Amino acid sequence: MNGLTNYVSAGVLWLGLLMKAPDLVRHRHDPYLRTICAVLALAGLCFVLGAAPSVGAINEVSGVPNLAAPLTYIAITGYSAASQVLIVQWRGGSPERVRRTVRCWVLAYACVVVGIVTMFVLGDAPVERRTDLDSYYASTPYIREMILLYLLGHLTAVSVTTTSALRWARQVHGWLRAGLTTLGIGALCGTGYSGTKLVGVVARWFGHDWSALDRSVSPAAAGLGALLTVCGVLIPFAGPRLTEWRAARRTYLRLEPLERELDDLLTRRALRLPRPRWASPATRLVWRRTSIHNALSHLDAYVDRELYDETLRAALGTTGAPERAAATAWATVIVAAVAASARHETDHPAPVHLAGESDWFLDRAPDPDALVRIADALAAAPLVPDTVPGSRAMTAERSSPA
Incomplete structure (x- = not known):
């Protein structure tokens, strides 16, 4: 497993971040823009940390078997929190209500991060597993709880994102509708990532080895979800500009x-x-x-x-x-x-x-x-x-x- 899917997915996400970087420099105090960039940055970081070569390098440099796992889970949790904040800001409403909802999501996922760190410290995972740690340690005390924490946190985030994006897409038109629909489908693919991992974990509890889901299906779902997510985030911004360019070119030719x-x-x-x-x-x-x-x-x-x-x-x-x-x-x-x-x-x-x-x-x-x-x-x-x-x-x- 060379981690190519992970690195390509991270490259796609960070390319989207690079496209938004000039806007972030010009409007660095815009919370909405900062959240979009955080979503792209953290999603790319998740893929980099989760790649098998990265996992091996982190474990070897740190000298702690499977240290890469909680680091990756923390990045995934941060991405989940940023996704929820993005949805809240997209929905809009009174500034006070938006701030209150954002604080609630951030606090909830901060508790998840604390839980991940605590469970890893209390647990024992001596055997390095680069691609199937979730299913391998599915029944190990404390490590099991750590795995469930990050998977349930991620599944909650992508489920809410899918529902909110697709529901809102029916109420708008044009490029915003296209972006929300693409984002919703990307988040739905993200549910395939955490969903298949949870299936593999539950199968381990009943004595079945479905680690293939962990090694192949989950990364593929995550990679496709990353591509669609970055497209969904960028379409509402790039679409109107593309329309203007096409109109300008058409007028130029006429x-x-x-x-x-x-x-x-x-x-x-x-x-x-x-x-x-x-x-x-x-x-x-x-x-x-x-x-x-x-x-x-x-x-x-x-x-x-x-x-x-x-x-x-x-x-x-x-x-x-x-x-x-x-x-x-x-x-x-x-x-x-x-x-x-x-x-x-x-x-x-x-x-x-x-x-x-x-x-x-x-x-x-x-x-x-x-x-x-x-x-x-x-x-x-x-x-x-x-x-x-x-x-x-x-x-x-x-x-x-x-």
């Missing part, structure tokens, strides 16, 4: 036709900021929006308000949707303005504002949602209805190769 339409202008006038590398989708979206706004500001000198009004009226008559019609009108004016800008800059190094049209784009700057609709209109074909004067030529110009 704006591409508008930026592509403005690309030549952005290049000619050096209006585009350096493209961010290895940036988040939100940062890339800000960069693309900034480039678009820079180009639209430059196009004030070439706007054709009459074309906008004509296109808007025609699009309204065709679609009957004001937002869609406005996006089509904006797209039409932008295409015309880009073409006019290119022609004017060929003839004149410095563009001259058209009379009465100064700052037209700036005064009517589209909001972020409108920019997306304009990009969608640019991606559509044809751009505008044929009833708009000059639209046939404009559509042909956009469709012709450069």
Whole structure:
């Protein structure tokens, strides 16, 4: 038994702790965040202390046979207490009630810790058992009580966590519901850990050797429970961020036709900021929006308000949707303005504002949602209805190769 399952499980839990560490540094006085980190840290410690190589090393260094057992049981008890505190804080309520309930759980599990230490000191476990101590010493006075104390404490914690998480999951929605459901299933797997160990202990009382449950089934249930627990804790925090990233990326991609339409202008006038590398989708979206706004500001000198009004009226008559019609009108004016800008800059190094049209784009700057609709209109074909004067030529110009 090389303890690989234990160490992998501890790594998963501590990876979750590492993900939460920046938040803990920024909000170190947040009791809720501290409890989450304590749950992840103690759960990982349980797996490390319970691994066969760790058990052997602790016993050898200390010179006390099976000293690793009460240390592991104390870590499991601490994890159980932290789980109960987390559930209490998740439920919420009046601050005084939360503090009182937290104190009760902490006091109860502190008594369990004292009982574990006392029973180990009073008991006698001279034969080192690295993987099946629970079933091997199931009938040994005092050691038996120590084993029952930690198993019942753990079973109580995971049972309460399972019930509370799954019950609350039915009352909420979204990522919180997904996190609570995952956490509840993970805690249910945790009941498989202490439950199978208790079965093995009771079997020993009746003269049966079911130590295989102790060596194989319990670690597997604990490992799966650890994976699901860390996922359940992190999903409510990582989920909304993932949703924001997906929305930002989707918007970034939808704006591409508008930026592509403005690309030549952005290049000619050096209006585009350096493209961010290895940036988040939100940062890339800000960069693309900034480039678009820079180009639209430059196009004030070439706007054709009459074309906008004509296109808007025609699009309204065709679609009957004001937002869609406005996006089509904006797209039409932008295409015309880009073409006019290119022609004017060929003839004149410095563009001259058209009379009465100064700052037209700036005064009517589209909001972020409108920019997306304009990009969608640019991606559509044809751009505008044929009833708009000059639209046939404009559509042909956009469709012709450069």
